Amino acid sequence: MERVLSARESVFLRFKRGDEVAFKFYFDKYYNNIVGFCVQFLHDEDKAKSVAQEAFIKLWLNREKVSKKTGIPAFLYTAAKSKCLNQIRHNKVVSKYKDFKLQEKEQQLNQEVLQALNFDSMNLTELKETIDKAIQDLPERCREVFIKRRIENKKNREIAEELGVSVKAVEANMTRAIKELNIKLAHYLSVFL
Amino acid sequence: MDNLIFKYLSNTASEEEVTILFQWVEASSENKKLFIQLKKAWVLTASSKSETDWIKIKNKLQFPEPITQLKGQKHSNKSGKNNMLSIVKPWFRYAVAASIVLLISVFLFINKEGDSSTELQEVSVTNSIIQIGTDKATLTLEDGSNIVLEEGQSYSNANVKSNGEKIIYEKIDNINDVSKIVYNYLTIPRGGQFFVVLEDGTKVWLNSESQLKYPKFFVKGETRRVELVYGEAYFDVSPSTDHEGSLFKVLTGEQEIEVLGTEFNVKAYQDEAYVYTTLVEGKVVLDNKIQKKTLEPSQQSALNKETKAVEISKVNVATEISWRDGFFSFKNKSLKEIAKVLSRWYDVEILFVEKSMENVLFKGVLSKNQDLEEILTIIKNTKFINAYEIKNNAIIIK
Structure with a gap:
């Protein structure tokens, strides 16, 4: 099976040869994910974007060292991980909590989470699919609310306005979404990672 | 406690709840784990829904060479709005070393900076469930049973193997009896694409909304026959010299393509008036029962399904086969033709309020791996269309 060049492999080879359009292909594919990843640690969309952009620039400059196509997300996440760790260590992250102890605790936990991530051995695609599927399976309203919160980073009030429902209803849907995902994913994730 | 973890992760936990959670986390190593x-x-x-920042990366890097040309072009018999080209021109010089993808991003960028307030009125989205196409297909076996192939689904049986991205038939030796031939079908839905290696080693890339009929194995010494029932396929045919001189034939409803060993693209959609055959390498003979034509590399034949007239022209091969490598490449294609291609990949209907819009010509390369909305925004920002509306699975261009 390995000897045959599929469309994806041919994009990868073009990328290796320095083809800008192929690079753009990977940018489109992974950029939002890398930004999303960084936001979880940096709590700031602009900072997250700039870290993600640096990761892509690093990828382009080191494209010869990437040996297979699955190495691309691994490279990007690894670069983002070390940038995020640096920012946390140098106290550049603004916390969302008022309580100083809570801030410190979160930074410390975040460092532990980042250090526990090893991108070489992980099947990112499979993981992403499992979670995407669980989100897809949520009841419609739940899913809408969840996606608006999680991916679009919207506030409950904004979501309520957009959907023309009460803030309470948004909260209820969010709680339900979290509960359902919890049931579906908790076991899978605990054995998987 | 699990609930509290998800609440924290989704940013909905109060400070008190987070305090409780963190205490719990520290209480045991199990909890922390x-x-x-x-x-x-x-x-x-996690993901974000940011507008693309490609231009920022692009500005920091030097790309080695030009990849595509770029131009948005108004249909010649229409006056007005010709300033489009003059807007583009200063960029042209700068962008000689860039692709339309970049140019388009520049438009996107400038427009976003300029008047994001008016944008809301120009774009309306209701219940959008439009997704980017993926690798998927349905395999129909000789007994009529169907198997769905898609990412994450693997399948194997006798000489057949699939990992959900491609399907491969392994070589079977010493089959001499024609009566033993059985056929499989590979059906690619709208929003799909797939790749198959046939038993003789011939590789076939299949585009959205296509169906290929082929034998599970070929008989030694006999002509190898497959049928593109409908749709678009790129063939890289295993040479006759490896198969004791056996010819390879591709049938479509209207014509037969006879090959020795070569690469070519066939486009035979049911809702299109022409069957297009583009030769990349080698030599093929086209036979539509009325006439026979031979194609040279870089030539494309367009067979009019109704009149059976054949027109042969020289084309840019890379543009014709870019779909295989994950791109849409349009060279002076009308918005109507572009809409057709997009509608197959994103599985949507695209409708035009004003028929004249269908004839605006465009040129450029787009990644197949981006949301349809990004592409619509790009097209909207050329100012040739005023607005678009997404309703369920239909897009209305205004």
Whole structure:
């Protein structure tokens, strides 16, 4: 099976040869994910974007060292991980909590989470699919609310306005979404990672 | 407590709740392990919905060489709005070393900076469930049973193997009896694409909304026959010299393509008036029962299904086969033709309020791996269309 060049492999080879359009292909594919990843640690969309952009620039400059196509997300996440760790260590992250102890605790936990991530051995695609599927399976309203919160980073009030429902209803849907995902994913994730 | 973890992860926990959660996390190493696992999964699957920042990267890097030409072009018999080209021109010089993808991003960027307030009125989206196409197909076996192939689904049986991205038939030796031939079908839905290696080693890339009929194995010494029932396929045919001189034939409803060993693209959609055959390498003979034509590399034949007239022209091969490598490449294609291609990949209907819009010509390369809305925004920002509306699975261009 390995000897045959599929469309994806041919994009990868073009990328290796320095083809800008192929690079753009990977940018489109992974950029939002890398930004999303960084936001979880940096709590700031602009900072997250700039870290993600640096990761892509690093990828382009080191494209010869990437040996297979699955190495691309691994490279990007690894670069983002070390940038995020640096920012946390140098106290550049603004916390969302008022309580100083809570801030410190979160930074410390975040460092532990980042250090526990090893991108070489992980099947990112499979993981992403499992979670995407669980989100897809949520009841419609739940899913809408969840996606608006999680991916679009919207506030409950904004979501309520957009959907023309009460803030309470948004909260209820969010709680339900979290509960359902919890049931579906908790076991899978605990054995998987 | 698991609920509290998800609440924290989704940013909905209060400060008190987070305090409780963190205390729990520190209470035992088991707790901490679970917390870290869940947060890992969460951050790895996080995404954002940011506009693309490609231009920022692009500005920091020097790309080695020009990749595509770029131009948005108004249909010649229409006056007005010709300033489009003059807007483009200053960029032209700068962008000699860039692709339309970049140019388009520049438009996107400038417009976003300029008047994001008016944008809301120009774009309306209701219940949008439009997704980017993926690798998927349905395999129909000789007994009529159907198997769905898609990412994450593997299948194997006798000489057949699939990992959900491609399907491969392994070589079977010493089959001499024609009566033993059985056929499989590979059907690619709208929003799909797939790749197959046939038993003789011939590789076939199949585009959205296509169906290929082929034998599970070929008989030694006999002509190898497959049928593109409908749709678009790129063939890289295993040479006759490796198969004791056996010819390879591709049938479509209207014509037969006879090959020795070569690469070519066939486009035979049911809703199009022409069957297009583009030769990349080698030599093929086209036979539509009325006439026979031979194609040279870089030539394309357009067979009019109704009149059976054949027109042969020289084309840019890379543009014709870019779909195989994950791109849409349009060279002076009308918005109507572009809409057709997009509608197959994104599985949507695209409708035009004003028929004249259908004739605006465009040129450029787009990645197939981006949301349809990004592409619509790009087209909207050329000012040739005023607005678009997404309703369920239909897009209305205004």
